[in-house]
Amino acid sequence: MDNALILLTTAILFCAIIFCYKVIVMSSRRRWHQSPLLQLEVPPGSLGWPFIGETIEFVASAYSDRPETFMNKRRHMYGKVFKSHIFGSPTIVSTDAEVTKFILQSDAKTFVPSYPKSVTELMGKTSILLINGSLQRRIHGLVGSFFKSPQLKAQITQDMQKYVQQSMECWGDDRPILIQDEAKNIAFQVLVKALISLDPGKGMEFLKKQFQEFIVGLMSLPINVPGSRLHRSLQAKNRMSKFVKNLIKSKRDKGRIISTVAQDVVDVLLNDPNEQLTDDLIADNIIDMMIPGEDSVPVLITLAVKYLSDCPAALQQLTEENMKLKRSKAKLGEQLSWNDYLSLSFTQDVITETLRMGNIIIGVMRKAMRDVKIKGYSIPKGWCVLAYFRSVHLDETNYEWPYQFYPWRWQHKEMMTSSNFTPFGGGQRLCPGLDLARLEASVFLHHLVTQFSWKAEDDTVVNFPTVRLKRRMPIWVKRR
Secondary structure, three states: OHHHHHHHHHHHHHHHHHHHHHHHHHHHHHHHHOOOOOOOOOOOEOOOEOOOEOHHHHHHHHOOOOOOHHHHHHHHHHOOEEEEEEOOEEEEEEOOHHHHHHHHHOOOOOEEEOOOHHHHHHHOOOOOOOOOHHHHHHHHHHHHHHHOOHHHHHHHHHHHHHHHHHHHOOOOOOOOEEHHHHHHHHHHHHHHHHHHOOOOOHHHHHHHHHHHHHHOOOOOOOOOOOOOHHHHHHHHHHHHHHHHHHHHHHHHHOOOOOOOOOOOHHHHHHOOOOOOOOHHHHHHHHHHOOHHHHOHHHHHHHHHHHHHHOOHHHHHHHHHHHHHHHHHHHHHOOOOOHHHHHOOHHHHHHHHHHHHHHOOOOEEEEEEOOOEEEOOEEEOOOOEEEEEHHHHHOOOOOOOOOOOOOHHHHHOHHHHHOOOOOOOOOHHHOOOOHHHHHHHHHHHHHHHHHHEEEEEOOOOEEOOOOOEEOOOOEEEEEEO
């Protein structure tokens, strides 16, 4: 009798799920047929299972060493643009460079950011990653201009050199050096100094600890109850926000005025007359801007060391280029400048190739604010769009030997201006710190190859939920 009740209950629940799914699908179809885009069809594809869609297969592929297999399978079946259903939303996936470029360059009247609920809860409604319109453009413009200022370029170059040298002075040949950990420690300190003028010490260690607790929640289950991963990450962000707001209050108490030369990003935002730039908004965005210091830049540095370790010819050429610059500056008795580092052409080619192969940012998610036509495809209003950079960067029609680390390909400079290469995004949301990321990687590699030779242990790249090295990239160094 009990078994019969269980079977009956299961059957009723299954029928209810199917019924609800059909209602949702039919409602979507009715809305679609009422659309003025009736003459164009949504890209082919599959919405997968009721409610969960194709999320399980997407995540399973993301954890593999070839995360793009989910995309490649559907590209072969449907083409470079197809429909799917992931993370709870019907989604148009673009692995086409032209469509991706259109998405990146569109304004908020066409597409707005759309991310999993855990990300939006942690970032907050006022995050520069999520807001739109004039306020987003204002913050992006202020921060971007400050990062390009000669004063900050000189400061960051000096800080990066100092922290790298301090770190490498402690290296010995009696233990493996974990490049990922070293890069994280250095990059976080450099970025936090640029954001809030905080030097290494107890405050920096507090922020670092809280930030590591915060960032692991970005791809957690969207369940905010005491003890959950998301709840603990939100608490960590609240503690960081309180810390930053105390710094902001201290700056205000010291009487900073608009004519004051900005020393950090907080100064830049405080000195702007826009009333929307409240202390809460500034504090929350400062925390969000710390992400590259803990994630993107250290991973770029770590991957570059891994790829160079696996490609002796590239390592030799990069070493010779950096040794030549070091000798020429030593003869002149000069320190290396921002421009010196970025003038290392082959070093920049190595960094560019690392960005292409590593795909630290695999793509961006947007939501269509209106029915959109692009390249013969229709994207219905309300649907999500995933512009998947990784498939574009590893497409053999865009790059010969796409899975081979070959920095010499970038000696053809026209490739840099191609829409096939978007490691920092694009359009109004192009990463304002892209040159800063290149500078930090250049400084680290310069000091590494001019001071040490090394032998790397085997390590593998983990691609989900964020890109990282499984064993944190251990190397054994020998001082030159």
